[in-house]
Amino acid sequence: MLATTLRTGYEQVLLGRRVASLLLCTALAACQPAAPMASAAASAPPPAQAPAAARYPDASYSAGRLRPAYFRCVEGVQHAGTLQACGREELAYHQKHLQATTGTLVAGLNGEASAAFAATEAAWRRDTDHYCTAAANAAVDALQAAQECRLSRVAYRADALLAHIRPRDASFTQASLRPQYTRCVQHARGMDDTLEACDAAEFSYQQKQLDVQVARLMASPDSPAKDRWMNEQAFWAIDTGKRCAPISDHVGALLDAQSCRINRYASRAVELQAHTLAPGLQ
DSSP: OHHHHHHHHHHHHHHHHHHHHHHHTTTSSTTOOOHHHHHHHHHSOOOTTOOTGGGSSSGGGTOOOOOHHHHHHHTTOOOHHHHHHHHHHHHHHHHHHHHHHHHHHHHTOOHHHHHHHHHHHHHHHHHHHHHSOOOTTOOHHHHHHHHHHHHHHHHHHHHHHHHHHSOOOOTTTOOOOOHHHHHHHHHHTTOHHHHHHHHHHHHHHHHHHHHHHHHHHHTSOOOHHHHHHHHHHHHHHHHHHHHTSOSSSSHHHHHHHHHHHHHHHHHHHHHHHTOOOOTTOO
8 A cells, every 4th residue: 555655664764764874874973984084184274254054074064962951042142152151061061971971882882892982982082172273362253153062062072972872763655544544545545645644644633742741841930851852852853853844845855754754753751741850850
């Protein structure tokens, strides 16, 4: 059946991407260039007046997941001291996660692999210092760009290393959906417009279920646990938007993307149903 084929095709795309990502990271370099390449990149200064993304060798310098609280902290800031204070707090948060993830990963390496990892870690630090440093007397905009470059690098590396040690996330491809949705897809008999209607109805339902749980948790008293959950929910939304984006404007790709969103929302709603935020929980 077309619907089943589409869903299976989507799972194969995701699996292929994960396999490709692991192959690129076999040296445990968290998707960073090997040391010789890193040195070559470090020897060439970034082009003058280039757009921010073009100044950097790869996405890790600009696409790391920073917390919404950081952007609220730096919004409208024109004072270097305030900017740096925001950066120190955000950097401490991501360094803590990077150190914990690195420790877990290194604990499972033998001597040779540990030495190789240490070499890539040193190259990563050199590249970060090269591209993410501004003069002490630089303008606030330049200081912020350098600061966010470094923050992005640390956050991106923590996520990349975590991908090596955490279980596979099945929430993009598997969820408990309503029986009427299954019947709707079966009765569609491969008709694209009918499948789209089935998907739209199920997504609307699952979105409402998730909204109820989010509203419940948002109504909880303010606490560090609530702050952490809000950051987690923001990251969840970013991941969902990126990984459930259609790969083309063809009908099959659009249906796959909607299926991804349905599974993701349904899984998250079930997850949050069992979630509570105790007042004052640290």
